[in-house]
Amino acid sequence: MHKSRRNDKAAAAPAGALTMADLARLAGVSKITVSRALSENGIVAAGTRDKVRALAAEHGYKLNVSARNLRLRQSHTIAVIVEMKPSVNRPMSDPYPLELLGGIAQELATANYSVLLTTTRQGALAPAVQAADAVILLGQGARQQAVHLFDRLRLPMVVWGAPGADDAHVVVGSDNRQGGASAAERFVSLGRHHPVFLGDTDHAEMAERHAGFVTHLKAYGIAPLVVNHKAFTAESGFDAVRVLLRRKTHFDAVFAINDLLAMGAVRALIEAGLRVPEDVTVIGYDDIPLGAAFIPPLTSVHQNWHEGGVLLARKALALFRGEKVASETLPSRLVVRAT
Amino acid sequence: MHKSRRNDKAAAAPAGALTMADLARLAGVSKITVSRALSENGIVAAGTRDKVRALAAEHGYKLNVSARNLRLRQSHTIAVIVEMKPSVNRPMSDPYPLELLGGIAQELATANYSVLLTTTRQGALAPAVQAADAVILLGQGARQQAVHLFDRLRLPMVVWGAPGADDAHVVVGSDNRQGGASAAERFVSLGRHHPVFLGDTDHAEMAERHAGFVTHLKAYGIAPLVVNHKAFTAESGFDAVRVLLRRKTHFDAVFAINDLLAMGAVRALIEAGLRVPEDVTVIGYDDIPLGAAFIPPLTSVHQNWHEGGVLLARKALALFRGEKVASETLPSRLVVRAT
DNA sequence: CGGTATCTTGATATCGGTAACATTCGATGC
DNA sequence: GCATCGAATGTTACCGATATCAAGATACCG
Numbered sequence: 001m002h003k004s005r006r007n008d009k010a011a012a013a014p015a016g017a018l019t020m021a022d023l024a025r026l027a028g029v030s031k032i033t034v035s036r037a038l039s040e041n042g043i044v045a046a047g048t049r050d051k052v053r054a055l056a057a058e059h060g061y062k063l064n065v066s067a068r069n070l071r072l073r074q075s076h077t078i079a080v081i082v083e084m085k086p087s088v089n090r091p092m093s094d095p096y097p098l099e100l101l102g103g104i105a106q107e108l109a110t111a112n113y114s115v116l117l118t119t120t121r122q123g124a125l126a127p128a129v130q131a132a133d134a135v136i137l138l139g140q141g142a143r144q145q146a147v148h149l150f151d152r153l154r155l156p157m158v159v160w161g162a163p164g165a166d167d168a169h170v171v172v173g174s175d176n177r178q179g180g181a182s183a184a185e186r187f188v189s190l191g192r193h194h195p196v197f198l199g200d201t202d203h204a205e206m207a208e209r210h211a212g213f214v215t216h217l218k219a220y221g222i223a224p225l226v227v228n229h230k231a232f233t234a235e236s237g238f239d240a241v242r243v244l245l246r247r248k249t250h251f252d253a254v255f256a257i258n259d260l261l262a263m264g265a266v267r268a269l270i271e272a273g274l275r276v277p278e279d280v281t282v283i284g285y286d287d288i289p290l291g292a293a294f295i296p297p298l299t300s301v302h303q304n305w306h307e308g309g310v311l312l313a314r315k316a317l318a319l320f321r322g323e324k325v326a327s328e329t330l331p332s333r334l335v336v337r338a339t
Numbered sequence: 340m341h342k343s344r345r346n347d348k349a350a351a352a353p354a355g356a357l358t359m360a361d362l363a364r365l366a367g368v369s370k371i372t373v374s375r376a377l378s379e380n381g382i383v384a385a386g387t388r389d390k391v392r393a394l395a396a397e398h399g400y401k402l403n404v405s406a407r408n409l410r411l412r413q414s415h416t417i418a419v420i421v422e423m424k425p426s427v428n429r430p431m432s433d434p435y436p437l438e439l440l441g442g443i444a445q446e447l448a449t450a451n452y453s454v455l456l457t458t459t460r461q462g463a464l465a466p467a468v469q470a471a472d473a474v475i476l477l478g479q480g481a482r483q484q485a486v487h488l489f490d491r492l493r494l495p496m497v498v499w500g501a502p503g504a505d506d507a508h509v510v511v512g513s514d515n516r517q518g519g520a521s522a523a524e525r526f527v528s529l530g531r532h533h534p535v536f537l538g539d540t541d542h543a544e545m546a547e548r549h550a551g552f553v554t555h556l557k558a559y560g561i562a563p564l565v566v567n568h569k570a571f572t573a574e575s576g577f578d579a580v581r582v583l584l585r586r587k588t589h590f591d592a593v594f595a596i597n598d599l600l601a602m603g604a605v606r607a608l609i610e611a612g613l614r615v616p617e618d619v620t621v622i623g624y625d626d627i628p629l630g631a632a633f634i635p636p637l638t639s640v641h642q643n644w645h646e647g648g649v650l651l652a653r654k655a656l657a658l659f660r661g662e663k664v665a666s667e668t669l670p671s672r673l674v675v676r677a678t
Numbered sequence: 679c680g681g682t683a684t685c686t687t688g689a690t691a692t693c694g695g696t697a698a699c700a701t702t703c704g705a706t707g708c
Numbered sequence: 709g710c711a712t713c714g715a716a717t718g719t720t721a722c723c724g725a726t727a728t729c730a731a732g733a734t735a736c737c738g
Contacts, residue, residue, distance in 0.1 A: 019694055030718050035696060045716060060493070065470040066408035067694035070723050075405065077467065080456070084441050098437045102423050105458040114467040117419070117456040119444045128416065128453040131404040154399070234632040260632055267634050290629055293573030293599065295606045358724055369688050374726060384686060406724035409693050 018061045026059070027052050038063070077114045078316050079132035079155075080104060083139020084119040096286075096305045097138055100160060103309020104136060111317055134158070134316040156319035158312050162204040163327050170319065171327040172312050174303040176205050179332040180212025183255045183283045183301060186334060188220050190281055192253040195224040198240055198265065199257030202228075206257045209285065213255055225251060229261070237264025245272050252280055259284035259291040259300055266298070266339055282339040297337035304330055357400045365398070366391050377402070416453045417655050418471035418494075419443060422478020423458040435625070435644050436477055439499060442648020443475060450656055473497070473655040495658035497651050501543040502666050509658065510666040511651050513642040515544050518671040519551030522594045522622045522640060525673055527559050529620060531592040534563040537579055537604065538596030539571075545596045548624065552594055564590060568600070576603025584611050591619055598623035598630040598639055605637070605678055621678040636676035643669055 024031045029048060036042030037052035044052075055061075069075050082097055105115050113133075118126050120139070129135070134156040163171045187195050195217065201210045210226070217224055229240055237256060244251065245268070254269075256262035262284030269280050276282055276296060284291055287302035308330055319325045363370045368387060375381030376391035383391075394400075408414050421436055444454050452472075457465050459478070468474070473495040502510045526534050534556065540549045549565070556563055568579055576595060583590065584607070593608075595601035601623030608619050615621055615635060623630055623639040630637035647669055657664045 020696095021694075031694085032696070032719085033717060036717090039696090043716075048716080062469050063466065064409070064694050065467050066405045066414065067723090068696075069405035070403070070409050070725085071694080071696050073723070082441075082444075101437075101456065102421075102458055105421075105423075105456055109457070109465055112466065114465040115456040117440065117444055117454040118448070119441055126448055126453040127402065127451065128404050130401050234629075234634060238634060260629070264632075264634070290573060290599065290602075293577075293603065295577065295610070359726095360724075370724085371689085371726070372687060375687090378726090382686075387686085403724050406693090407726075409695085409723090410725050410727085412693070 018059055019064070020061075023052065023056060023059070023061055027055050075128075075131045075133055076112065077116050077128070077132045078104075078108055078134050078136060078313065078320075079116040079118060079129040080136045080138065081118045081120065081129070083137075096303075099305035100138055100309040100312065103306040103311075104313045105309075107310040107313035108317075111313075113313075113317070129153070130155070133320040136160070136312050136316050156316065158316045158319065158325075160308065160312060162208050163329060170315055170325050172308060172315060172330070173205070174305075174308060174330040174332045176208035176332070177212035177215075178329075179285065179301040179303070179334075180209035180214075180255070181216040182332070182334040183209075183285075184213045184216035186283065186299075186336070187253045187255070187281065188217070188222070190253070192281060193222055194251045195222065195253040195255060196244065196249075196251045197224045197226045197255050197257075198229055198237065198261055200228065200230050200232075201226065209257050224255075225249065232258050232260060234260040234264035234267070237261035238268045239264070241265040241268035242272075245269075254280060254282045256282070257285050259286045259288045259298060262298055262300065262339075263291065263294055266294075266296070277339050283334070284339075287335050292337065296339055299337045299339045300335055301332050302335045303332045357398055358403070359400075362391065362395060362398070362400055366394050414467075414470045414472055415451065416455050416467070416471045417443075417447055417473050417475060417652065417659075418455045418457060418468040419475045419477065420468070421456065421458045422476075435642070438644035439477055439648040439651070442645040442650075443652045444648075445645075446649040446652035447656075450652075452652075452656065468492070469494070472659040475499070475651050475655050495655065497655045497658065497664075499647065499651060501547050502668060509654055509664050511647060511654060511669070512544070513644075513647060513669040513671045515547030515671070516551035516554075518624065518640040518642070518673075519548035519553075519594070520555040521671070521673040522548075522624075523552045523555035525622065525638075525675070526592045526594070526620065527556070527561070529592070531620060532561055533590045534561065534592040534594060535583065535588075535590045536563045536565045536594050536596075537568055537576065537600055538566075539569050540565065540567055548596050563594070564588065571597050571599060573599040573603035573606070576600035577607045578603070580604045580607035581611075584608075593619060593621045595621070596624050598625045598627045598637060601637055601639065601678075602630065602633055605633075605635070616678050622673070623678075626674050631676065635678055638676045638678045639674055640671050641674045642671045 020031045020034045024034045027034065029052070033044060033048065034052050036044045037049040038056060080101065108115055116126070116128055116132055118129055130153055132155060135153060137157060137159045158170045158172060161171055161173050162176060163173060197210055197213055199206045199210065201207050214224060227240055227244070229236060237260060241254070241264070254262070254265050256265055262282050266276050266282050269276050269282070274280055282299065284298050284300040287300040291298035291300050311328060311330065315325050315328070359370045359373045363373045366373065368391070372383060372387065373391050375383045376388040377395060419440065447454055455465070455467055455471055457468055469492055471494060474492060476496060476498045497509045497511060500510055500512050501515060502512060536549060536552055538545045538549065540546050553563060566579055566583070568575060576599060580593070580603070593601070593604050595604055601621050605615050605621050608615050608621070613619055621638065623637050626639040626641035630639050650667060650669065654664050
């Protein structure tokens with residue numbers, strides 16, 4: 001009554017400043033009883049519980065998360081660090097970070113956890129990141145950064161990407177090697193003997209696709225022509241294939257490590273008067289929506305990003321709980337369409 | 340020494356359990372002195388400050404954010420709610436939520452704020468959301484939801500979208516009306532007299548684009564053919580144009596409210612033997628990276644999402660501080676390429 | 679040299695919850 | 709009828725930081 005706290009500052013933040021103590025007074029019980037009544041597994045008489053809950057609802061009581069986190073010594077928060085590098089040769093057209101994010105958010109929400117989002121590019125990490133229970137790292141060149149962060153934060157960490165030799169941290173990713181193999185498999189089953197691999201073999205994930213592709217073909221005595229290509233755009237795919245055609249290279253199949261490259265390739269082939277897939281078969285990677293809407297609809301290797309996000313979240317939580325967690329690779333599957 | 344706290348649970352969370360009190364003991368000063376030494380504007384002797392800071396760095400001291408937030412009665416957190424509706428007719432290929440998110444994260448980081456990410460789709464909001472200092476809402480059908488949330492949370496809120504009649508909350512969006520007008524402008528300057536509008540006029544933002552487009556043309560006595568179209572995919576753009584061609588509709592320009600639609604339209608035109616842009620000019624909307632990589636490169640209306648994110652963040656913070664904040668519309672601009 | 683102004687540091691209380699232990703009270707057993 | 713048990717609730721003490729007010733140390737003034 002006498003404490004005119006309501007007149008503080010903007011009265012915005014402390015507006016709903018109803019605490020458990022207030023609620024306890026209203027209900028004629030003690031703080032702890034209120035706490036127990038509101039908590040899921042508190043041992044309270046049904047009558048009291050209902051009364052308290054009704055009162056809480058009526059007055060719009062909000063639990064003070066900071067207080068609880070402080071007392072419980074945990075944050076109920078997982079930090080997600082997204083590497084935002086709108087690099088020249090890798091347009092941010094990829095919907096994948098957002099899909100991963102969606103999966104992560106969904107899974108963590110069901111576990112009653114919050115997602116704290118941070119992007120690199122901004123200099124320092126938000127201070128709250130170090131308070132998180134665990135960290136999930138998304139991004140391409142994430143590897144070195146990951147180690148760096150790990151040392152600095154000393155937090156459980158899960159990384160999205162290609163599993164590497166260094167197993168310093170848990171990695172979740174889709175099976176790029178198998179993806180490459182499934183493309184090879186299809187070429188073989190179609191009787192193609194002169195396939196071309198189009199992509200950047202220096203990139204960790206792409207290297208996996210390349211390895212899977214080459215290895216599988218080798219079993220059939222087929223050695224693909226590898227066109228090492230740094231850029232990831234449709235235009236560069238178009239150009240690459242045009243160069244092949246101009247040189248009169250003989251090939252009857254193209255596996256591009258990315259749908260844009262594949263679409264560019266298809267366009268170049270058609271423009272040169274070749275038929276797709278009769279003369280040359282083309283397989284892309286990522287199965288982006290545009291590929292399905294492409295004309296002709298693109299055959300592509302699909303990755304399940306949403307599920308990847310869910311998995312990342314689960315592993316991060318498990319890691320925090322001190323459970324033993326292993327890296328995991330998600331299967332990818334070839335979606336056969338018209339090319 | 341005697342407190343074997345280290346053996347708690349997984350020893351993961353309380354591992355770096357170095358508190359200010361510990362640090363104070365090490366430095367031979369009191370807690371509050373440590374607090375002041377670490378805070379930016381604390382009044383402490385230079386010697387003490389350096390000593391404390393060195394000690395903190397050496398032992399990897401981490402500030403307990405929960406404790407500070409509790410004491411300071413604020414969360415230093417802004418909740419971002421992303422409406423994730425992987426609806427059939429609106430593929431999540433749009434990179435825009437991620438770009439907005441990037442802008443928001445960047446701006447908030449410089450203000451030393453954290454981003455708490457939540458998606459709809461998950462039933463209940465994370466409990467931490469109500470602790471946030473403000474809320475930013477991203478998503479298409481956000482409008483009704485927004486009001487609902489506003490009432491429930493009683494938090495300052497900023498919404499991304501088209502400014503509507505109801506000014507219950509602050510809205511940031513790009514100028515769809517102007518975007519539509521700039522497409523019209525280009526058609527006029529090219530001397531096109533039979534333009535087609537392709538898109539869903541029921542959708543708030545699209546309706547704005549339509550209005551701008553029609554209004555601008557009207558000044559020149561031109562009435563476009565409006566093809567009301569619910570879907571947002573390339574395929575549906577393709578189909579829509581094919582229908583027009585089959586009906587022998589006469590038109591020399593197409594304005595699609597989305598790049599995918601536009602690309603589908605271009606494809607249909609080319610397939611029908613028409614030349615783009617000589618016979619029919621096509622303008623898309625959003626200027627997605629895919630469009631630039633399209634063959635031929637797509638002319639499109641560009642929206643500055645990153646800046647939009649920054650603006651959303653700024654307004655959310657201002658709102659929290661109790662400042663007067665108005666809705667704002669960002670200019671969009673036509674990027675002329677080959678179509 | 680006494681006294682006050684300034685600078686630096688400290689003791690204490692507090693933010694809003696929850697764990698651990700204590701207490702009350704009715705029910706049950708013998 | 710008395711002891712015992714268990715359910716329901718309360719008391720107290722924290723979690724780790726910071727604001728407030730007070731006190732000690734040092735410098736400066738006439």
